Amino acid sequence: MDRIEQSVRDLIEAIQNSDDYVRFCAARDKLREDPELRTQVNEFRVNVFEMQNSQEPLDPYTEQQRLCREAEEFRRNSLVDEFLHAELAVCRILQKMVADIVEAVDLDIDEIAERIDL
Numbered sequence: 001m002d003r004i005e006q007s008v009r010d011l012i013e014a015i016q017n018s019d020d021y022v023r024f025c026a027a028r029d030k031l032r033e034d035p036e037l038r039t040q041v042n043e044f045r046v047n048v049f050e051m052q053n054s055q056e057p058l059d060p061y062t063e064q065q066r067l068c069r070e071a072e073e074f075r076r077n078s079l080v081d082e083f084l085h086a087e088l089a090v091c092r093i094l095q096k097m098v099a100d101i102v103e104a105v106d107l108d109i110d111e112i113a114e115r116i117d118l
Helices: 003-016 019-032 035-053 060-074 078-104 110-115
Strands: none
Touching: 003 078, 019 035, 019 078, 035 060, 035 078
């Protein structure tokens, strides 16, 4: 087996065995027991994603305030709060991992990035 493939498998196993991912899975599984609440959580997650990735000219401050008010009420449910905290922890692990790899691997694209405003 190729060394990179084995390293990827080892990394996946490390992530899956991490406290943050185990906590996420436990919260996710509890949330699945309440389909209505799970639907509400997923709708909230979609709204956050759309706000963060919208191409439309939205007032980000107004949108963020709206989502914060919605989240404040919503997160009073301990299961929702635990799930969203655990999800964020796993996402931060993945973001850091990708950022570290991208920083370490030089693809010689600085001139290209300048031309496309990255």
